[in-house]
Amino acid sequence: GESVGLHLPTLSVQEGDNSIINCAYSNSASDYFIWYKQESGKGPQFIIDIRSNMDKRQGQRVTVLLNKTVKHLSLQIAATQPGDSAVYFCAETPSNAGNNRKLIWGLGTSLAVNP
């Protein structure tokens, strides 16, 4: 399954399938990006980050891809499990924000995993 960032906030996939969650970031000066996972009733939790000098970074069952040309970020989850059901947020931080960088948050995509 694939979502298109902020315009399609809900993604439903079958257990075992791969999930792709997309994010269109806003600032061409952003050079650091983070994906967070927020389970129901909990605070956001760090999943993976990527710097702008990289196109791809892999973690455990997750891969983040960065396309700076079109300002697009994606999170791929392999073999999606019921425990992956959550809201996923991308966040960016621009390099032209001075010494004190704040995270700029996307609106989130809800991932529902069907057994």
Next chain:
Amino acid sequence: NAGVTQTPKFRVLKTGQSMTLLCAQDMNHEYMYWYRQDPGMGLRLIHYSVGEGTTAKGEVPDGYNVSRLKKQNFLLGLESAAPSQTSVYFCASSYSEELPPYEQYFGPGTRLTVT
């Protein structure tokens, strides 16, 4: 390590009442943040602190005050609660805003209802 803790977890206020939300972190982080999260609006920064004794306004500061008297604690106050302040409030902390990683660590949230 407990990480970031928040008290209380739930609270119901009547319009005009006041309350203080407490955030504590045991990671010796310099930076602390208060966010509110409303359906469909992602995370919005209320106030933040770049160190003990400092506070600054975020994106939506009106109706809130904060204090950071101790490095490990960040308090969020509502002097006269309004129904528009019904939300889930998250505290976060981070090690650095000047060098990566810029990861923020979140507490479990406080669900506030103002009637």
